[in-house]
Amino acid sequence: MRVKTQAKRDAILAAASQVFRDAGFEGASMGEIATKVGGSKATLYSYFSSKEELFVAAMHEVAHKEFEPVFVALDKKDDNLQETLQAFGEHVLQFLCSAATIQTRRAVIAESGRTEIGKRFHELGPQIGMQRIADFLNRQMSQGNLRKSDPLLAAVQLSALLECETVAPLMLRTVEKISKAQLKQATERALDTFLAAYAITAARP
Structure with missing residues (x-):
């Protein structure tokens, strides 16, 4: 052997x-x-053991290499919450909105109705990433920068706000491409909404 x-x-x-x-x-x-x-x-x-398992592993290997430096940055102390989230959001969206990532997500969705690939893809990637965002938000809540709430729910809502103007239209091909400038503006709008709901007034710039 x-x-x-x-x-x-x-x-x-x-x-x-x-x-x-x-x-x-x-x-x-x-x-x-x-x-x-x-x-x-x-x-x-x-x-x-299968093409599905290899597909999930290959896609997550790419995502891990892309996101690990971003998550490491989140783990470091940063006094400017909005700047940290802005940099994080822009980096995440540049990856999620790339043609290769959109194609991968479409493939996962297409297969999810027939196999366990969607569930496995989520458990091995997005679910772990969401928890790391939640850990960051939880620390911000403990430090008094964000109001106390369910950090995982807050992470899910932040993700949804980032994707609604960007990933969603690309998935449906209502737009073909989004520029870096547009991603920056979309991130700013997402954070304005998120911080309006979660930021403690005194902590906001």
């Missing part, structure tokens, strides 16, 4: 990410991914 290695797993994820991005979930095949990584389908299945 061949020994599994992290290097091989990383190579599989990198190859799978490119194939899924180019062909979509339906169009991609384990055979094509195996060929790209330079191995066999048996090797792929020794690391990932």
